[in-house]
Every structure is written in C-alpha cells, then in structure tokens.
Amino acid sequence: MTIVDGLVAVGAPDELEFAAKAGRETWILVHMPVEESSGAAALDREARALRAATGVICTSTSSASLLLERGLPRAGVVLPGVNPAPQAYGSTPPHVAVVAALLPNKDQLLTVEALSQIQDLAWTASLVGSDQADPDYAQQVGAAITANGLSKRVQLTGELSGEALESEWARTDLTVLVSRVEAFGMAVTESLAHGIPVLVRSGTGAVEALGMAGLATDDGEPRLPGAVLSLPAGGQESPGRLADALRGWLVDVRTRESWRTGALDARTGLPGWSKTAQDVLALLAGRDDPGERRQR
Secondary structure, eight states: OEEEEHHHHHTOHHHHHHHHHTTOOEEEEESSOOOGGGOHHHHHHHHHHHHHSSEEEESSHHHHHHHHHTTOOOOEEOOOOOOOOOOOOOOSSOEEEEESOSOGGGTHHHHHHHHHTTTTSOOEEEEESOSSSSHHHHHHHHHHHHHTTOTTTEEEEESOOHHHHHHHHHTOSEEEEOOSSOSSOHHHHHHHHTTOOEEEETTSTHHHHHTTTOOBOTTSOBOOSEEEEOOOTTOTTHHHHHHHHHHHHHHOHHHHHHHHHHHHHHHTTOOOHHHHHHHHHHHHHTSSOTTSOOOO
16 A cells, blocks of 8 residues: 655656556545646646545545545545644734745735734734745745835744744744635644634635634534634735734734633644544545545
C-alpha cells in the first residue's frame, strides 16, 4: 500500500493508472484540490489521478465536497491534528496576528486596510509569514502599511519558526485569517491550541477549523472561539466589515472575554496527531467506509 501526496499525484496520472492496472493499492492524500484557475489540463490530470487511486483521503470537508462537485470519487475526510502548545497571555495594548505567507489569496491587503480604519484605538499587529512566495505582493503590503501610517504599529516579521514563532504566539490576543480560499487553515487550530481566538472568512475551510473543538452552548448551539465574517472578495464593504469586527472586539469587554473563553475551552478539546493517524489507519484498513464523507 502506498499513500501519495495530492501535489505529487497531480503530476503523475500515468504512473497511478499504471499502478492501478498492476493491482497495486494506492491512496491519494488531498490537502487542497487543483484550483479552477489552473486550467483544463491540470484539472484533467487531477481527475485521472484520483480516479486511478484505490481511495482518496481529504484533510477537510470543503476539499472533499469540491471533488464531489467535480464528479470525482467521494473521499474520506480526516482532519489534521494539532500539537499541544503553551497558553498565550497576550499584550497591552492588544496584539493582532496574521499568520500566513504574504500572498494575494491570504488577502493581507484587506487586513491592512481594515486596521487603517481603527487607528483611534490602541492595538499592535504582526503579519507573520514568508515575503518570498510572491515578492511583488509582499511589496504591495509593505507599501500599504507605510501609506496608511501604520509602520509603527504593524510589523512584517517574515517567516518565523521555533522560539521566534512561539514568542509571537505568546504575545497575541487575536488571530485573523481572511484567505479568499482556504482548504482548512492550520493557523486557526494552532492559534486555538495557544488559547487565542480567531476571526475567519465565511465560505472557506477555516470555518471548519474554527469549530473543530465542537464547542456548544447550553442550548446545544455551536459556540465559536472567535467569529466568522462575510467578506466578499474585492467588495468595497469588506474592509469596513472587518474593521467593525475588530473595533467591536477591542472596545466590547464582553465580546473579548467571550471569544477568549471560547478559545481556552477549545484549547483542551482539539484532537492531537495521534487521533489523525488512527483515523487514517482505520480508513485504510476498511474499518470506516472510504466512500463516506466524515468530519472528525
């Protein structure tokens, strides 16, 4: 049995079709399906690879749903785990972090524009992520920070790891992830593992990540450790909506405490990587129907 990463599989449909004809058991692990903008050839390679596989495992319900909409094999869903992490204690004034590579899809320009509208309030922010994936976009983000007079309040840290990243988490009070497209959002669960609430964009896989701990009110309604915002891509109203949400969190003590309490509760309810591994093994062993879309 072989498990092939989806990124590799898309580039090797011939090999996967050969493996299928040879009777070899091959599974494909899909993190994010090929984007529609990649063109017909890339979509065709993905379809051939997935149809040739013994089975498909997706790391989010949104990815599995998208494949199904394209008429591709129904995939099993096994959500990523998260490592336990030290509790963050935040900063004074409150500190906001965006943990994502500087890319158009991550929409840091939207966050910068929203922050420019709440300069009357006390806060600091960091954009944590590589500035090398798209240098032109990274330059646009830096220029927007300067143009809006935010250079002393918004820091571009570049990519962080190890102790430097943990120090950033430790001083953070709120994480923002407003990607236009997001299969899941590991930054969301990592934030929750530190007890930090998160603002995410509706219609993305980050919503699933935000609710991963399965928190509920006394009435059984979902209780989120943060909030989900409708932010139409390119919509003129989007910066204002995000700014309003950030303002509400900063000035309303009850909102801030509610989100923080939710994040601390979620911190102890997130599954670890051992649970993810067990779920994958169960799927491969046939103890779970690989055709059944499952949310873990």
